[in-house]
Amino acid sequence: MAEAYDVIVIGGGAAGLMCALTAGQRGRRVLVVEHANRVGKKILMSGGGRCNFTNTGTTPANFLSANPHYCKSALARYTPADFIELVERHRIAYHEKELGQLFCDVSSKLIVKMLLDECADAGVRVETSCSVERVLHGEGEAPFRLHTARGAFAAPRLVIATGALSIPSLGATGFGYELARQFGHSVLPTRAGLVPLTLSGKHQERLADLSGVALPVTARCNGRSFSNQMLITHRGVSGPAILQISSYWQPGDDLRLDLLPGHEAIAWLRAQQLERPAAELKTVLADAMPKRFAQRLCELWLSNKPMKQYTAPELKQLAATLQDWPLTASGTEGYRTAEVTLGGVDTDELSSSTMESRRVPGLHFVGEVVDVTGWLGGYNFQWAWASGHAAGMAV
């Protein structure tokens, strides 16, 4: 005999817990089924242990999806201000790091505790180390039946909040996609996002020993650009500018870097030529970027000589190269290190206001399993909170 609930949520991550507590507060009997030994592992890991829990500047433009309109309704109905209100009610101290990114002052653990406290107050039952063996859909008042390691459960509403493929060691699985397919939904192709890029061949050899060097760049690809730090790694490049652009890059795509962001390169080089005619290019560039990187550029890619020896066309060419430096990435570090997974359950078959399946009444998909992926900077949690809340209000 299956134990009956009003709502069963599979996945005790950010979106699943938000959905559960919202539904619980509305008087629903809610069960959360989590296969890992604790809930919210990604929340705990996030933001270097301080969870970048939202971004005050969140707009639909900060998300990638085959349907860019899909996220609008949920984001409008549960905003960063709503989550901040919850955080403040739990007296969790936070600060803005940069660009609207809010982090806990002390620890991500406080965010998980807050969500669990809210769940407990709302009477939500949370089962950890509970793997799901089968999900069946039948007839009657509670058509969704789950066979799990803790027995059988049934409910009229089932919420899939299993997240996506990034970082399998934190409990990530493709289970949500399997369930989606089981229920006749299409899953758009997935790939790693917010992920370091790898270089190969000469490019990699020429930069590998600079591993650890960081410099400001503007990274551009497929009509998008992000200005922030780039970090050179043993295998390629990382850092916020690269992580952001990685979500817009696919093998073979043209990726360009402005190595003098914030400067009008030609005007800056001309000024340097006038002010310090005897200084070599590598010395001049070292004022705008780390010395070792400037030296390497001049050794391998640019001709290094005293500034006064550059002709006007040469200076123009130099400016063009520095502002439009081609970076030939060979691939990404993959799901092992990616913060998010692009693609997922096709939004065409889901309601944008309730996250409910248009194919199977009572079935909802929330969070990262859906084809909505945010930029780096707190946007992905905001989507998890907002989509979880939207479903929680509907189930």
Ligand SMILES: Cc1cc2nc3c(=O)[nH]c(=O)nc-3n(C[C@H](O)[C@H](O)[C@H](O)COP(=O)(O)OP(=O)(O)OC[C@H]3O[C@@H](n4cnc5c(N)ncnc54)[C@H](O)[C@@H]3O)c2cc1C
């Ligand atoms: C290292 C790292 C740092 C990050 N930092 C940030 C950040 O600072 N800010 C930000 O906005 N975003 C960040 N992200 C992204 C963010 O963590 C995710 O977008 C967000 O957690 C997605 O929420 P979710 O609830 O959809 O999925 P998840 O949080 O991944 O939760 C899914 C849950 O489902 C469980 N599950 C999976 N399969 C099953 C199954 N078969 N049965 C039962 N349970 C299952 C998982 O164990 C997990 O607990 C980070 C991601 C990573 C990997």
